[in-house]
Amino acid sequence: MNRQELVNLIKERQSYLCVGLDTDLHKIPRHLLSHPDPVFAFNKAIIDATKDLCVSYKINTAFYECMGIRGWESLQRTVEYIPSGLFTIADAKRGDIGNTSTQYAKTFFETYNFDAVTVAPYMGRDSVLPFLSFNEKWTIMLGLTSNEGSQDFQLQQSGDEYLYEKVMKAGMSWGTPDNLMFVVGATQTSQLGYIRQLVPDHFFLVPGVGAQGGNLQDISAQAMNKDCGLLVNASRSIIYAGNGEDFANDARAAALQLQQEMAECLEAKQTLANS
Amino acid sequence: MNRQELVNLIKERQSYLCVGLDTDLHKIPRHLLSHPDPVFAFNKAIIDATKDLCVSYKINTAFYECMGIRGWESLQRTVEYIPSGLFTIADAKRGDIGNTSTQYAKTFFETYNFDAVTVAPYMGRDSVLPFLSFNEKWTIMLGLTSNEGSQDFQLQQSGDEYLYEKVMKAGMSWGTPDNLMFVVGATQTSQLGYIRQLVPDHFFLVPGVGAQGGNLQDISAQAMNKDCGLLVNASRSIIYAGNGEDFANDARAAALQLQQEMAECLEAKQTLANS
Numbered sequence: 001m002n003r004q005e006l007v008n009l010i011k012e013r014q015s016y017l018c019v020g021l022d023t024d025l026h027k028i029p030r031h032l033l034s035h036p037d038p039v040f041a042f043n044k045a046i047i048d049a050t051k052d053l054c055v056s057y058k059i060n061t062a063f064y065e066c067m068g069i070r071g072w073e074s075l076q077r078t079v080e081y082i083p084s085g086l087f088t089i090a091d092a093k094r095g096d097i098g099n100t101s102t103q104y105a106k107t108f109f110e111t112y113n114f115d116a117v118t119v120a121p122y123m124g125r126d127s128v129l130p131f132l133s134f135n136e137k138w139t140i141m142l143g144l145t146s147n148e149g150s151q152d153f154q155l156q157q158s159g160d161e162y163l164y165e166k167v168m169k170a171g172m173s174w175g176t177p178d179n180l181m182f183v184v185g186a187t188q189t190s191q192l193g194y195i196r197q198l199v200p201d202h203f204f205l206v207p208g209v210g211a212q213g214g215n216l217q218d219i220s221a222q223a224m225n226k227d228c229g230l231l232v233n234a235s236r237s238i239i240y241a242g243n244g245e246d247f248a249n250d251a252r253a254a255a256l257q258l259q260q261e262m263a264e265c266l267e268a269k270q271t272l273a274n275s
Numbered sequence: 276m277n278r279q280e281l282v283n284l285i286k287e288r289q290s291y292l293c294v295g296l297d298t299d300l301h302k303i304p305r306h307l308l309s310h311p312d313p314v315f316a317f318n319k320a321i322i323d324a325t326k327d328l329c330v331s332y333k334i335n336t337a338f339y340e341c342m343g344i345r346g347w348e349s350l351q352r353t354v355e356y357i358p359s360g361l362f363t364i365a366d367a368k369r370g371d372i373g374n375t376s377t378q379y380a381k382t383f384f385e386t387y388n389f390d391a392v393t394v395a396p397y398m399g400r401d402s403v404l405p406f407l408s409f410n411e412k413w414t415i416m417l418g419l420t421s422n423e424g425s426q427d428f429q430l431q432q433s434g435d436e437y438l439y440e441k442v443m444k445a446g447m448s449w450g451t452p453d454n455l456m457f458v459v460g461a462t463q464t465s466q467l468g469y470i471r472q473l474v475p476d477h478f479f480l481v482p483g484v485g486a487q488g489g490n491l492q493d494i495s496a497q498a499m500n501k502d503c504g505l506l507v508n509a510s511r512s513i514i515y516a517g518n519g520e521d522f523a524n525d526a527r528a529a530a531l532q533l534q535q536e537m538a539e540c541l542e543a544k545q546t547l548a549n550s
Contacts, residue, residue, distance in 0.1 A: 149399020
């Protein structure tokens with residue numbers, strides 16, 4: 001999916017919601033466990049219930065990998081089930097020397113046909129460039145993450161700036177707003193406005209709303225750009241909104257509330273308004 | 276495997292060789308392609324030919340992941356085929372927020388029963404600690420990597436030190452020499468002696484010998500400690516040493532040469548000598 005298609009989708013749906021499928025066999029409703037592939041059965045119900053409210057699904061690969069081959073089967077069924085035209089993200093946080101990063105890029109862009117993959121930047125330029133060489137595919141580099149550990153290195157001074165600034169500036173010199181996004185945590189409210197000044201055009205994937213405590217209005221006020229420029233992810237607060245037979249309805253209600261708040265945020269900033 | 280067992284193994288074999296199974300379907304001898312699982316057939320032959328010369332095998336997960344479910348089947352067969360008593364490393368470079376890192380740790384320590392997994396540090400403390408909580412399992416944090424991109428962030432100043440120093444010092448405060456190693460690239464010869472002073476006790480996993488140009492004697496002279504403290508990895512220079520029907524013999528010859536050089540390096544430093 002290219003940038004214009006993504007922007008059109010956001011405008012059409014009045015949503016920049018990404019639903020995170022961090023599906024944990026131990027947390028899904030018990031009645032699904034008799035299904036031959038309980039994780040896929042859960043994801044299918046969540047997708048059916050939310051697919052008109054979001055623009056993207058993010059699959060956290062760890063939750064599938066830990067189940068071994070069975071987990072990768074669930075992942076493959078899930079990514080194939082996501083309606084075409086929605087933006088699919090493999091949240092895999094890969095990154096290695098060049099020839100290895102090329103294999104990771106093939107994994108997610110070709111083998112599983114995701115639109116995007118998250119990439120860890122510690123190993124530098126040659127670990128990121130292989131991901132950027134795929135046409136109409138997206139690299140989502142970690143910038144400033146939502147977790148407490150972001151203080152250990154990302155928020156340490158590197159010369160006259162924070163490390164995360166150096167990382168994001170480097171990323172901007174390697175990729176373009178048409179093939180590179182950044183992960184910016186929803187909990188980093190003190191930095192968000194500054195980061196948007198630093199990186200005016202690129203999309204941000206913003207995790208940390210909901211279970212991790214980030215606030216949608218704050219994020220949107222500070223970090224929205226003229227194309228919206230945001231994909232805000234919620235995982236646990238949507239997919240585990242309910243735990244009974246009607247869990248999908250509860251997930252839909254949680255997604256709908258976020259979508260409505262997003263429509264208001266777009267309206268408030270007159271972003272993507274019909275001219 | 277615990278530290279004493281690893282040290283005993285190195286002493287017994289006079290080897291600190293780790294053979295890297297970066298097995299690429301496009302690079303293995305053509306005659307294997309008719310095998311139902313060519314990657315496993317290749318790995319099996321390499322393991323049979325080298326298992327008395329090395330102390331460890333490192334599986335670079337990217338090369339398996341890119342083949343989808345079939346690749347994970349090859350990985351699983353391979354890790355199960357490695358003789359027990361050898362140290363198995365999943366070179367996966369994972370790392371994410373705490374609850375996700377826990378899933379990655381389960382993946383490699385429980386689902387596939389590796390002894391060790393490589394971990395990317397960018398997300399900080401809570402992304403690394405979950406790996407360290409498994410008994411007799413090892414976390415191998417990226418310190419200073421072998422690739423050119425190590426200059427982009429790792430070798431940038433962070434306060435009055437390089438970022439990689441800050442990362443390794445932080446790692447030392449999170450783990451111990453009994454559950455934490457560091458990746459230190461063989462090509463970083465100007466830093467190796469200094470890094471060993473900084474981190475006297477932990478094992479280093481040293482990639483970059485062979486195809487990437489690192490020199491075994493230099494590494495050993497600078498970075499060996501009293502327990503050896505090194506696992507030196509060679510991947511392409513061993514597994515692709517030959518490309519004919521007798522590729523496994525060529526791999527054995529390449530591994531034997533490295534093992535003999537390692538025995539000399541241990542002798543030269545009187546490391547693990549019989550008292």
